Amino acid sequence: MKQVLTIAYNTYLETIRDRILYVFVAFAIAMIGISIIMGSISLNQDTKIIKDFGLAGMFFFGVLIAVFVGANTIHKEKDKRTIYIILSKPIRHWQFILGKFLGLALSLLVVTLLMSIIFLTITTIKEKSFSFLLLEAIFFQYLELILLISVVIAFSSFTSPLSAAIYTICLFIIGHSTTVINQIAAKSQNIFISKSLETVYYIFPNLEKFNLKTNVVYGIGYNGPETIIAILYGLFYIGLMLTLATQILKKQEF
Amino acid sequence: MNEAIKISNLTKIYYKNGKEVKVVNDLNLSIPKGKVFGFLGPNGAGKTTTIKMINSLIKPDTGEIKIFGQSSSEMEVKKKIGFMPENPYFYHYLTANEFLKFTCNIFEIAKSKQEKLIKEILKRVGLQESASVQLRNFSKGMGQRIGVAQALTNNPEVIFLDEPLDGLDPIGRIELKKIILEEKKKGKTIFFNSHILSDVEEISDYIGIIDQGKLIKTGLTNEIVPKNTTLEKYFVELIEKERQKK
Numbered sequence: 396m397k398q399v400l401t402i403a404y405n406t407y408l409e410t411i412r413d414r415i416l417y418v419f420v421a422f423a424i425a426m427i428g429i430s431i432i433m434g435s436i437s438l439n440q441d442t443k444i445i446k447d448f449g450l451a452g453m454f455f456f457g458v459l460i461a462v463f464v465g466a467n468t469i470h471k472e473k474d475k476r477t478i479y480i481i482l483s484k485p486i487r488h489w490q491f492i493l494g495k496f497l498g499l500a501l502s503l504l505v506v507t508l509l510m511s512i513i514f515l516t517i518t519t520i521k522e523k524s525f526s527f528l529l530l531e532a533i534f535f536q537y538l539e540l541i542l543l544i545s546v547v548i549a550f551s552s553f554t555s556p557l558s559a560a561i562y563t564i565c566l567f568i569i570g571h572s573t574t575v576i577n578q579i580a581a582k583s584q585n586i587f588i589s590k591s592l593e594t595v596y597y598i599f600p601n602l603e604k605f606n607l608k609t610n611v612v613y614g615i616g617y618n619g620p621e622t623i624i625a626i627l628y629g630l631f632y633i634g635l636m637l638t639l640a641t642q643i644l645k646k647q648e649f
Numbered sequence: 650m651n652e653a654i655k656i657s658n659l660t661k662i663y664y665k666n667g668k669e670v671k672v673v674n675d676l677n678l679s680i681p682k683g684k685v686f687g688f689l690g691p692n693g694a695g696k697t698t699t700i701k702m703i704n705s706l707i708k709p710d711t712g713e714i715k716i717f718g719q720s721s722s723e724m725e726v727k728k729k730i731g732f733m734p735e736n737p738y739f740y741h742y743l744t745a746n747e748f749l750k751f752t753c754n755i756f757e758i759a760k761s762k763q764e765k766l767i768k769e770i771l772k773r774v775g776l777q778e779s780a781s782v783q784l785r786n787f788s789k790g791m792g793q794r795i796g797v798a799q800a801l802t803n804n805p806e807v808i809f810l811d812e813p814l815d816g817l818d819p820i821g822r823i824e825l826k827k828i829i830l831e832e833k834k835k836g837k838t839i840f841f842n843s844h845i846l847s848d849v850e851e852i853s854d855y856i857g858i859i860d861q862g863k864l865i866k867t868g869l870t871n872e873i874v875p876k877n878t879t880l881e882k883y884f885v886e887l888i889e890k891e892r893q894k895k
Contacts, residue, residue, distance in 0.1 A: 483705060
């Protein structure tokens with residue numbers, strides 16, 4: 396585990412010292428600021444608008460960080476040949492992949508915490524009470540973001556950063572449309588289309604499981620079993636993606 | 650065990666335009682413990698491929714590599730190995746000190762010992778003044794030095810250096826040769842690739858000459874090189890002779 400944590404800490408340092416991260420964070424904080432202005436010009440909907448825009452802004456920039464920083468992580472190790480130093484030492488391929496994942500997840504956690512403190516402070520002042528539902532929504536957003544990191548790591552283990560980013564964004568879009576895809580599959584008369592869509596439904600992750608933005612507006616959170624199922628589902632998919640990345644890396648030569 | 654490195658029937662094949670190219674062709678080598686082995690060959694001869702196969706970066710098609718009787722890909726064996734790749738690149742955002750700490754952590758060296766160890770190693774490679782400098786600001790020569798430093802952090806039994814003298818100024822070369830000989834004195838086995846034949850002749854106990862993937866000569870340096878010539882002259886003549894045969 397020491398090796399995993401060493402790689403993770405190194406990846407965290409790499410990410411946190413990357414200027415691009417600060418650009419994204421600045422934009423995300425600006426988005427929260429804009430939500431306050433938009434809220435103030437709305438008719439008695441200010442809290443709702445701040446919540447909507449704030450959560451969406453945090454999520455949007457979180458996705459950008461996960462995809463674009465994540466897409467480079469494995470590729471850079473190969474391109475800059477730093478992987479020579481790592482894999483020639485007593486480090487297994489899975490330790491390297493898990494370390495990279497944990498390092499990126501930690502960087503994103505720091506960013507999410509920073510944005511959450513600003514966002515939750517604003518909403519608490521506005522509502523005069525702390526919203527645990529918002530906290531729950533942020534937690535599931537974070538879970539989705541680290542799932543995306545695992546996906547982008549899997550893609551970046553065998554393709555270029557640009558392709559890895561594009562594939563991950565495609566998966567992200569499909570992942571948020573799986574319910575619709577399943578409905579179309581059920582209604583379709585054509586067996587080929589129906590079965591193809593069903594396959595897509597089962598292969599791609601159902602990212603809507605982590606989307607609690609609408610729930611926040613209506614004040615409905617997940618109950619205990621729903622929370623556990625969503626967490627386990629996320630962790631299972633992350634495990635699957637990291638296993639895939641490890642197997643791909645094992646087959647490669649440098 | 651007196652044999653530190655044993656390479657048997659090692660072959661690596663690549664395909665170029667559908668044609669099979671044996672980059673390393675049935676290589677057999679045996680290097681005793683505590684000796685310096687210089688691996689020589691023209692560009693593209695298969696030296697780096699061999700060193701990468703030993704260090705688990707490339708998989709051999711056939712053959713095996715043993716370090717002290719165990720496969721070189723075993724984790725326990727990797728703990729005893731130090732490796733510096735050719736033209737090494739490092740994490741540019743780390744300082745020399747942070748990078749060596751990173752290496753120490755990989756080898757699970759106790760935190761209490763790290764500071765002293767890193768100071769010592771940086772002093773040995775002449776980088777004590779640059780401990781807090783980010784690696785992005787290092788020159789090529791400094792990069793070579795930190796490359797050697799990271800290969801020494803685990804106090805390895807066997808050290809593999811791929812073109813370690815490349816990019817070093819004359820003082821740097823003298824210092825590095827001194828480090829290699831110091832490690833030899835401690836009983837370490839050193840395997841290195843180099844183009845700088847005068848240096849190889851000076852510090853190697855054994856040499857191996859490889860051309861087009863095939864080992865064409867190996868043995869004790871002072872026995873291989875005839876008395877009235879230099880290793881450089883002998884090397885050129887040998888390569889020309891071997892190519893004419895083909």
